[in-house]
Structure formats: C-alpha cells, structure tokens
Amino acid sequence: MNCEEAGRLLDAYLDRELEWSSRLELQEHLSLCPSCWSLAQERQEFRTLFRATTSTYKAPSELRKKILVAVRREKTKQAFALFRQPWVYAAGVFILCLSLVLNILFPDSGKEISRQAVLCHSRSISPEHLVDVNSANPLVVKSWLAARLDFSPPVVASPASAYALLGGRVDVIQNRTVATIVYKSDKDLITLFCWPPKREQLPQREYVINGYHVHVWSNAECNYILISKFRGPETDGFTDSFRDQLQSGAYF
Amino acid sequence: MEEVQSIFEKLCLPHLDAAYNFARLVVERDQDAEDVVQEAYVRALKGFEKFHGNDARAWLLGIVRNAAYGRLQKHVRKSDLLPFEATIDAETVGDPLPDSYHEERVQQLDEALKRLPVELREILFLREIEDWSYRKLASTLKVSSETVVSRLSRARQCLQQELARAGRKELKHEL
Numbered sequence: 001m002n003c004e005e006a007g008r009l010l011d012a013y014l015d016r017e018l019e020w021s022s023r024l025e026l027q028e029h030l031s032l033c034p035s036c037w038s039l040a041q042e043r044q045e046f047r048t049l050f051r052a053t054t055s056t057y058k059a060p061s062e063l064r065k066k067i068l069v070a071v072r073r074e075k076t077k078q079a080f081a082l083f084r085q086p087w088v089y090a091a092g093v094f095i096l097c098l099s100l101v102l103n104i105l106f107p108d109s110g111k112e113i114s115r116q117a118v119l120c121h122s123r124s125i126s127p128e129h130l131v132d133v134n135s136a137n138p139l140v141v142k143s144w145l146a147a148r149l150d151f152s153p154p155v156v157a158s159p160a161s162a163y164a165l166l167g168g169r170v171d172v173i174q175n176r177t178v179a180t181i182v183y184k185s186d187k188d189l190i191t192l193f194c195w196p197p198k199r200e201q202l203p204q205r206e207y208v209i210n211g212y213h214v215h216v217w218s219n220a221e222c223n224y225i226l227i228s229k230f231r232g233p234e235t236d237g238f239t240d241s242f243r244d245q246l247q248s249g250a251y252f
Numbered sequence: 253m254e255e256v257q258s259i260f261e262k263l264c265l266p267h268l269d270a271a272y273n274f275a276r277l278v279v280e281r282d283q284d285a286e287d288v289v290q291e292a293y294v295r296a297l298k299g300f301e302k303f304h305g306n307d308a309r310a311w312l313l314g315i316v317r318n319a320a321y322g323r324l325q326k327h328v329r330k331s332d333l334l335p336f337e338a339t340i341d342a343e344t345v346g347d348p349l350p351d352s353y354h355e356e357r358v359q360q361l362d363e364a365l366k367r368l369p370v371e372l373r374e375i376l377f378l379r380e381i382e383d384w385s386y387r388k389l390a391s392t393l394k395v396s397s398e399t400v401v402s403r404l405s406r407a408r409q410c411l412q413q414e415l416a417r418a419g420r421k422e423l424k425h426e427l
Binding site for chain 1: 260268270273286290297334365367376380382401405411412
C-alpha cells in the first residue's frame with residue numbers, strides 16, 4: 001500500500017468502516033510510514049476535538065410539553081377521524097335498515113306469543129279460574145287434556161318439591177289450541193302452556209312481560225311457555241328440573 | 253390507540269434532545285428547530301404503525317431531517333438564516349464549560365460549522381455525534397455509500413479549513 005492509497009482509506013479506517021483485509025494492510029503501512037502515521041494522529045485528534053467541543057443542547061422543557069400536547073391531540077383527531085368518514089354513516093344506516101327489514105320479515109314470534117300467554121295467565125288469576133280439571137294426579141290431568149286436544153301433552157307430576165300440580169285447562173292463544181298446566185307453591189303460581197310445534201319451533205328465549213318472567217323453549221314434541229310471577233332459585237330449579245324430566249322421559 | 257401512543261412516547265420522547273440538536277443544526281434558528289421537532293413528532297406518530305425497526309432514534313432523526321428540509325424549502329431562504337449562535341436560551345447539556353479556552357473553541361467550531369453547507373453539517377452531526385454507520389447514513393440521506401465517504405471527507409476538510417481560517421484571523425487580531 002502506498003501513501004496515496006493510505007490517505008484515501010484513512011477516514012474509513014478511523015470511522016471503523018474499513019473491511020478487515022484493507023484494515024490490516026493500512027495498519028501495516030501506518031506502522032512503517034511516519035508521515036501517514038502523523039496524518040492519522042492529526043485526523044483522530046480533530047475528531048476527538050469535534051466531539052468534545054460540539055455544543056449540544058437540552059430541548060427546552062416547553063417544547064417537551066408542546067409535543068406531548070400535540071401528540072395527544074393527534075391521537076384524539078385520529079380517534080374522531082373515523083366519524084368523519086361518510087362510509088361509517090352509510091354503514092350505520094345500512095345496519096339500521098337491515099335490522100328493520102329482518103324484524104319485519106322474521107319477527108320474534110316467541111315474544112308475541114309469550115305476550116298473549118301472559119295475558120292468558122293473568123286473566124286466569126283474576127277471576128280465580130285457574131283450572132278446569134282440578135287434580136294433583138298427572139294421569140287425570142293428562143287424560144282430561146288429551147280428550148279435548150288433538151295431541152297428548154306431557155304432564156310432569158311435580159318438577160320441584162316446593163310446587164304441586166294444581167290441574168289443567170285448555171286455552172287458545174293466537175289461534176292455537178294449547179294445553180295449560182298449572183303448578184302452585186305457597187307464594188307463586190306457575191303456568192305452563194304447551195302445544196305441538198308443527199312447522200313453528202320456538203327458539204329458546206327469556207322475557208319479562210308485564211312483570212312476569214317468561215321462559216320459552218321447545219323440543220320435538222312441543223313448544224313450551226312457562227310463566228311465573230317470581231324469579232329466583234326455586235323457579236329456576238323448577239324450570240331446570242321440568243326440562244330434565246321432559247328430556248329423560250319422566251312424565252305422563 | 254392508547255397503547256400505541258404510550259409505546260410511541262416511551263420509544264420516541266427519550267430522543268427529544270437529539271432531535272432538537274439535529275433540527276437546530278439544519279434549520280439553525282431555535283424557534284424553527286422547535287417547530288420542526290414538534291412537526292416531526294406528529295408525523296412520527298402518524299406513521300408509527302409502519303415502524304417495525306429497532307432503532308427508533310435513527311428513524312426519528314430521519315423524520316426530523318425531512319421536516320427540517322421541508323421547512324428550509326418552504327419558509328426560509330438560506331440567505332435569511334440567522335447565524336447559528338452558541339449562546340441560546342436552551343440549557344447546555346453535560347459538564348459546565350471548564351475554561352475560557354474551551355469556550356473559545358466551542359464558539360470557533362460553531363462559527364465554522366455555520367459556514368458549512370447544510371448537507372455537510374448534517375453528515376458531520378450524524379457521523380460524529382450520533383455515531384451512525386456509513387450504511388445508515390447512505391440509507392437515511394438517500395445517497396450511495398461512495399457519496400457518504402466523499403461527503404464526509406469533504407465535510408471534515410471544509411471544517412478544518414474554516415477552523416484554520418478562524419485561527420488565522422484571531423492571530424491577526426491579536427497582533
């Protein structure tokens with residue numbers, strides 16, 4: 001390596017950017033050439049001096065505050081930017097229309113029929129016309145109902161110990177002839193409406209209508225609407241046990 | 253968004269001093285530097301989701317550089333620039349200057365720096381103060397590595413010449 005080449009590579013060498021083989025060659029040249037060695041020393045000193053004497057400043061504290069404010073304002077702008085997009089409003093209107101159309105095309109049939117069932121339940125309470133067949137014997141209730149209906153409703157003797165079978169009657173709800181089975185406890189009265197689903201199997205739902213708790217479900221044999229005044233562990237236990245017994249076939 | 257902002261603040265705010273110093277070096281005026289840094293932070297936040305690297309400082313300085321050049325082009329003619337003064341409102345970092353000789357050297361260096369074209373000032377800052385590699389310089393300054401080598405060499409040479417000229421003036425003055 002000659003002095004001209006060494007001078008050309010010197011900056012990269014001092015910047016630690018020279019590749020390994022050239023670095024070794026240059027180091028060898030520097031150890032043999034006093035003038036290149038002193039040039040290297042001079043440049044190194046200049047760098048050291050530059051680093052030592054360059055003024056560096058601390059950013060004013062006001063600037064830090066301004067940046068925090070600007071950055072947080074930007075965040076808020078970005079959050080609200082979504083609401084400036086016309087498509088957001090279009091999507092909102094679309095969803096609203098879609099839900100209206102769906103409601104019209106596929107109304108919640110369970111709710112409407114539950115409302116009618118609740119009216120029927122409350123009508124039966126006021127004149128104390130709870131049942132037409134008054135018996136705690138499920139066989140008696142079942143045969144009475146079967147004689148008046150074109151189906152044979154499942155009658156569970158006593159799904160929960162706190163409730164006793166009071167009897168049954170036949171009602172008409174939204175042009176459907178339904179079996180009504182009534183259970184009574186010390187403080188509550190539970191009315192169960194059931195009828196064969198035919199083509200309309202109600203989805204499982206729970207409602208509160210006019211202060212009554214309504215539980216709707218169905219299986220292959222029947223749609224069921226169960227209405228009680230109170231909602232608590234006892235009524236929940238009644239419902240669960242009733243459904244279990246239906247499922248296991250423990251009914252008349 | 254909350255989380256993104258918090259990460260952004262943790263990653264970028266510690267480099268505020270470097271961003272400020274770099275902006276001052278490019279645009280020269282304190283107020284301009286503050287505006288540039290503020291603008292750069294907002295730009296950085298907007299583009300933060302695209303940042304996947306691990307060198308937030310270099311990324312931020314790149315944005316400061318763009319903002320500073322944008323400002324130079326839009327608002328300030330170079331001939332309008334005020335001198336790059338050492339005595340400004342901002343606090344100086346590090347040890348207090350020990351003696352008048354050192355103070356004089358600082359002033360001389362600042363004076364010499366301010367006479368360099370902006371592209372030479374910035375490359376000196378990024379290499380000597382920020383210790384950037386040639387590769388990082390090339391990618392941020394958008395030039396080839398050969399240009400980095402030649403520009404750095406020219407910057408050092410020019411600065412040495414300016415310092416020598418200042419030294420000769422001072423000697424004349426003393427005589």
